[in-house]
Amino acid sequence: MKRTQRAKRTKRTKPAQRILMKGNVAICEGAITAGCQAYYGYPITPQNEIPAYLAKRMVELGRVFLQAESELAAINMVFGSAVAGARAMTSSSSPGISLKQEGISYLAGCELPAVIVNVQRGGPGLGNISGSQGDYFQATRGGGHGDYKNIVLTPYSVQEMYDLTILAFDLADKYRNPVIVLADGVLGQMLEPVTPSTISHQPIAISKDWALDGCKGREPRKIRSLLMAEGALEEHNWKLNEKYSKIKKNEVRYETYNLMDAEIVLVAFGIAARVGKGAMNIARGKGYKVGLIRPITLWPFPEKIISDTAERLHSITQSLNHLTTFLVVEMNLGQMLEDVKLAVSGKVPVEFYGRPGGGLVTQEEILEKIKQISK
């Protein structure tokens, strides 16, 4: 199992001070620690703390902050700063992220690094401003036009809002690919202590020998996704596919809890995992053998741990004749559910509990579902 970046960073020499902050602010501090040089945003609830906080901090640090005229403009400003070789970020919430999809597709096509934060709210349409997880498909399937992939990181605590934002910048540069931090409105507003990184995260030394900064002393460069020559586009897409395979191989991240003897395995991400973890602990107290798999990367999806677990659950059922099952919990109508089902591949049942935009899942509801399944 690949540990989270945070886990790695806990091996520090002197204990760092813990600071109480809101999830949205943790994203800002993560971006600043990661050496984000430019931020472009447009107001939308529930992420308004991000542009408000960065408007001050980025300017204090002599970095770029700009309130764009729309999300379309903001993502294209990110595109421009990425073209110039800078670490750039934008943030928004669901309706605004829909507007950014064209730009994200261009970032993917042009192989430009960028960080896009989605503090999800309920949809469809204007929906409402309460936290939700309805944008899983949009984030993990590409979202815009064309055959591309975003790296999708999903935090479940304020600490992870901070840590995964830092990681997002590193991965974006490493793979020259857009990275989405898929958070939600609940986490955005949550207050928790954060241990800031004691490691310097200034832009890692990746030479951006493709960036446009004027052709002094070198041949001119161009950045484009238009490939009209015979076979050129297909070749480009195969090349992207090779990169995606590498990401799948190297960057899967997840955490597991109580998996050893679990017979009911929850699979949940983000805030649903947070609630699910609480439900798991209560259920354990009541004697239910419940475990939890929490994907941290939604793309690449941690399919192996799920299929391995499915294998194990299947053999428990075979040998002990115990009921075993997965229980996917999401704050939507069942989106990650499809990926879990693919990984489980029919070996054991996959149950689902979810509430769509406007609803929050609770520990009691999950517990009820666990009891129901166990009957």
Add this chain to the structure above:
Amino acid sequence: MKKIFSRPESLKETQHLYCPGCGHGIIHRIIAEVADELNIREKTIGIAPVGCAVFAYDYWNFDVTEAAHGRPPAVATGIKRVLPNRIVFTYQGDGDLAAIGTAEIIHAANRGEKITVIFVNNAAYGMTGGQMAPTTLIGQKTLTTPFGRNAERDGYPLKICELLSSLEGVVFLERTGVNSPENVLKTKKAIKKAFQNQIGNSGFSLVEVLSQCPVIWRMGPVESCKWIEKVMVKTFPLGVFKDTNRHE
């Protein structure tokens, strides 16, 4: 023997894919000459549009990026803000700048982004085969105005220089043409000024160039030049719309 005329260093030695008589090639060359004369080739970053000029990055001999349709001013903003010492310009058609990208151009202008915009007005969508542009003249026939543009249904030609002239962030606006040697020289002067403004860090400059598009207009190249002079300038009068060298 002294060489008195040659290909500018900022223009690559390659064949353009434009139609015979197209204005784009002339404007590309003017930009290249200006880049050479101002000695900015090595610090210039151009933004090519979606439109007939989409391949501009194959023609100019400096750094050029693509941008989504209409978004060059936002992309230019993103580049210029992190590289304030570079020369950043967008090159956009009238569909790109005046239809799908209206918000981006107005706000980049209004912020006074220190960039240069070359706006090519050919009164039609060239690349997609000749549909109505926001700049199509009243009565002008296009694929999507087969009976001629009707103000009642299609609205009026959008006058970008006039529109932007009220914005405080704008320092220079001029409309020129490339339909005659005289106008080509004037265009070069205007484009040079628009780049000099950026070198002087004074603010947003835009040059709107009336540009012939013979194929879509269903005219010969010479007739196209005449049409600009006789017809197009009535809706789009040439001249300087704004010139405030604020830094002086």
